[in-house]
Amino acid sequence: MKFYNTLTKSKDEFIPLEEGKVRMYVCGPTVYNLIHIGNARPMIVFDTLRRYMEYKGYEVNYVSNFTDVDDKIINAAIEEGVDAETISTRYIAECKKDMEEMNILPATVHPQATKEIDGMIRMISTLIDKGYAYDVNGTVYFRTRRFDEYGKLSHKNLDDLRSGNRDIKVTGEEQKEDPLDFVLWKPKKEGEPFWESPWSEGRPGWHIECSVMAGKYLGDEIDIHGGGEDLIFPHHENEIAQSECCNGVPFARYWLHNAFLRVNNEKMSKSLGNFFTVRDICNEYSGQILRFFTLSAHYRSPLNFSREIMESSANSLERILTAAERLKDLLAKLEGDMKEEEKAKLAELTSFRTEFENAMDDDINTADAVSAVFKLVKFANVEVNGDSSKEFAEKVMKELEELCGILGIKTERKAEILDSEIEEMIAQRQAARKERNFALADEIRDKLAGMGIILEDTREGVKWKRA
Ligand code: AMP
Ligand code: ZN
Numbered sequence: 106m107k108f109y110n111t112l113t114k115s116k117d118e119f120i121p122l123e124e125g126k127v128r129m130y131v132c133g134p135t136v137y138n139l140i141h142i143g144n145a146r147p148m149i150v151f152d153t154l155r156r157y158m159e160y161k162g163y164e165v166n167y168v169s170n171f172t173d174v175d176d177k178i179i180n181a182a183i184e185e186g187v188d189a190e191t192i193s194t195r196y197i198a199e200c201k202k203d204m205e206e207m208n209i210l211p212a213t214v215h216p217q218a219t220k221e222i223d224g225m226i227r228m229i230s231t232l233i234d235k236g237y238a239y240d241v242n243g244t245v246y247f248r249t250r251r252f253d254e255y256g257k258l259s260h261k262n263l264d265d266l267r268s269g270n271r272d273i274k275v276t277g278e279e280q281k282e283d284p285l286d287f288v289l290w291k292p293k294k295e296g297e298p299f300w301e302s303p304w305s306e307g308r309p310g311w312h313i314e315c316s317v318m319a320g321k322y323l324g325d326e327i328d329i330h331g332g333g334e335d336l337i338f339p340h341h342e343n344e345i346a347q348s349e350c351c352n353g354v355p356f357a358r359y360w361l362h363n364a365f366l367r368v369n370n371e372k373m374s375k376s377l378g379n380f381f382t383v384r385d386i387c388n389e390y391s392g393q394i395l396r397f398f399t400l401s402a403h404y405r406s407p408l409n410f411s412r413e414i415m416e417s418s419a420n421s422l423e424r425i426l427t428a429a430e431r432l433k434d435l436l437a438k439l440e441g442d443m444k445e446e447e448k449a450k451l452a453e454l455t456s457f458r459t460e461f462e463n464a465m466d467d468d469i470n471t472a473d474a475v476s477a478v479f480k481l482v483k484f485a486n487v488e489v490n491g492d493s494s495k496e497f498a499e500k501v502m503k504e505l506e507e508l509c510g511i512l513g514i515k516t517e518r519k520a521e522i523l524d525s526e527i528e529e530m531i532a533q534r535q536a537a538r539k540e541r542n543f544a545l546a547d548e549i550r551d552k553l554a555g556m557g558i559i560l561e562d563t564r565e566g567v568k569w570k571r572a
Contacts, residue, residue, distance in 0.1 A: 106161070106466045108329070109405060111337060111360040112258055116468055119359065121328050127158050127165045128323040130357070132315055132332035132340070133215070135172040136196035137181040140203055141380035142395060142410065143333075143366040143373040149396050149513070150363050150404040150469070151331045152209040156511050157465050168322045169212040170315060171197050173219050174308055179297055189298050193219070203383040206392035206555060208513040214322050218314040222300045225309045225317045228351050229289045229302075237350040238289055241280040243305025245290040250283050252346045258360060259338035287343050289313050312343035319356075320348065330357035334364055361469075363404040370409060381410070388554055388572045390415055393515060397422045400471040400512055421479075425509065428482045429516035432489060432502045439495040447497040450488055454504060457481040461508050471512065478508050522556050531560065531567050 106119040121127055131151045134144050148169075155167050173193035182189040197217070204211070229245055232238035237251050249255045249263075256263045267284050288310040293299035299306045319327055325348070332341065341360065348356040365372045373380045386395050398418035402408040457477050464473035481504055489498045509516050530549055537545040550560055557572040 106158075107468055108359050108361055109468045110358075111341075111362050112357075114260065117359065119328075121163070122326055122358070125163060127163045127167075127329065128327040129155065129165060129167050129329040129331065130315070130319040130323060130327055131167070131169045131212075131330075132336055133169040133171050134200060135175050135177055136193045136200060137175065137178040138196060138375065139382040139384050140196075140200050141373060141375065141382050142386050142399075143380060145203070145207060145383050145395065146366050146399055146404070146408070147331060147333050147363050148204065148209050149207060149399045150471075151361075153400060153471060153512055154329075154331075154361075154469055155210065156513060157469070160507075160511050165213070166323060167212045168214050168216065168318065170318050171200070171215060171217050172311065172314065173197065173217045174298060175311065183296070190219075193217075199384075202551060202555070203387070203392075206387045207383065207396050208392060208515060210513075216318040216322060218309070218318075219298075221314065221317055221321065222309065224321055225290075225313050226300075226302050228313060228317050228320075228347065229304075229309075231351050232289065232347065235350065237346075239282070240290075240304045243290075243292040243307065244280070244288060245304050246281055246286040247289055247343065247346060248282060249285040249287070249346065252350055254349070255285070255346050256342065258342050258345055261338060261342075287312060287339060289347070312340055313347060315340070316344050316347040316351070316356075319344075320352070325352040325356070326354050327357045329359045329361060331361040331363075334362040337362055361404075364407045366399075367407050367409045368411075373410065384554070386415075388557060388559065390419055391519070391557070393519075394419045394422055396513055397475075401475055403468075403470055403472050405468070422514070425478065425482055425505075425514065426516065426518050428485050429502070429505055429509075430518065432485055432498060432505065435489060435491065435493070436495065436498050436502060438491070439493055439498050441494040441496065443494050443496040443500075447488075447494060450497075451500075454481075454484065454501065457484065458504060458508065461511075465511070474508075474512065478505070478512070481505055481508065519556075522558070527553065527558055527569060531569060534560075535567065 107116045108119055110117045129151070131147060134140050155165050158165050171193070174189065178189050178192050182192045185192070229238060232247065233240065233245065236248070238245055238247050263285065290302060290304055290307055290309055292305035292307040297308065299308055330341065345356050367373060368379045371377065371379060383395065394415065398415055399408070401418060457480050460480070461474045461477040464470040464477060485501050485505060489501050506516050530553055534546045534549040537549065553560060559570050559572050561568045
């Protein structure tokens with residue numbers, strides 16, 4: 106397996122630190138809102154990588170965090186008049202629902218920053234003791250000049266960055282020794298969540314959380330670190346600085362970064378306001394279609410979102426599902442062992458798997474892996490029919506299921522929900538509301554939403570429609 110490694114700027118052969126095992130960390134979302142389909146891209150890509158490595162026999166320890174302490178969460182809390190934890194707890198739960206909808210497996214661990222503060226304080230203390238960090242009036246900064254290799258991931262010219270940064274010093278950070286020094290700990294502001302520390306009552310900076318969580322759950326040295334390309338600098342550069350200065354060993358061997366999902370050739374982001382939530386897109390199409398759309402491009406190529414491409418992804422996925430359905434119907438009728446002429450086709454049948462694996466081994470080329478699946482679909486449509494043996498049809502079906510499974514694509518169509526079932530669930534929701542069990546009522550509404558059923562509360566009662 107080869108990966109394009111941002112650190113070396115080349116496609117490097119994957120050699121795990123420990124044979125048969127993979128330690129992988131992927132930066133997760135900041136939970137102040139529903140996630141958008143751009144955030145879904147790294148989740149889908151790295152879930153697919155994890156599935157593929159498991160298929161190849163690796164034991165994968167996959168850690169992906171939730172950033173649950175951050176200015177955006179605090180602002181959302183102030184706006185709603187609730188505490189920050191209410192916001193983060195809510196959106197972690199919502200994110201998990203979205204993940205399930207996109208058939209993203211839960212990570213081995215999903216640590217939360219607020220539950221790892223002790224570890225962060227310990228790491229910051231070590232960095233101060235070793236001379237890599239300093240405290241000024243309760244704010245602790247990392248001393249970038251002390252780390253000779255600072256900049257090795259982003260391949261940036263640091264002197265240019267330094268001179269550029271000098272003019273745009275943020276108020277309150279004049280006390281930094283160097284414009285590139287970054288915050289490890291900052292004192293609380295009025296009304297913000299805070300923790301006790303040797304330096305001030307305050308909270309950690311963003312970068313330290315990933316260094317600490319990766320170290321705690323995976324060890325000081327890890328195999329793969331992933332995330333979107335916007336994180337290369339400063340976030341991942343800073344993670345390297347913190348971890349390597351604290352632990353004295355190289356942090357991650359392979360740094361993988363996905364390109365951005367775009368709309369009208371602009372990056373999709375919450376700050377630009379040009380985003381679509383995973384929830385809306387799953388309701389309009391489905392989590393499977395969104396996943397298929399994401400994997401139809403190589404993860405390092407920018408991917409443009411449009412309804413036309415979503416429609417064409419829906420049609421492509423439909424072709425796979427139709428082929429699988431046809432095979433299943435045939436399987437119910439077919440009998441017998443493989444015939445001689447079918448045995449002669451086995452080499453062609455296994456060639457699709459080889460092509461699939463070659464594509465995935467070449468820097469996770471899911472676009473080519475998907476093409477291999479389509480070749481298999483065509484083969485299935487042409488070579489399996491009412492005259493085939495059961496054994497042969499089963500073999501073809503197994504290939505299709507397995508390759509689709511690695512991509513997280515289910516070959517079973519989602520069961521159609523009957524009108525009577527919907528109405529029964531709506532009645533249960535009404536009953537829950539009457540009992541003021543709003544949590545249950547919301548759960549039922551979300552479950553219906555997950556099945557593509559949209560509810561509207563009107564004066565005449567609850568109306569519903571299929572998305
Ligand atoms: P955030 O919640 O902003 O910290 O982002 C969570 C993850 O989503 C990070 O790995 C980001 O790099 C990634 N990400 C955010 N926006 C996009 C986008 N438009 N396309 C691809 N990845 C994105
Ligand atoms: Zn991170």
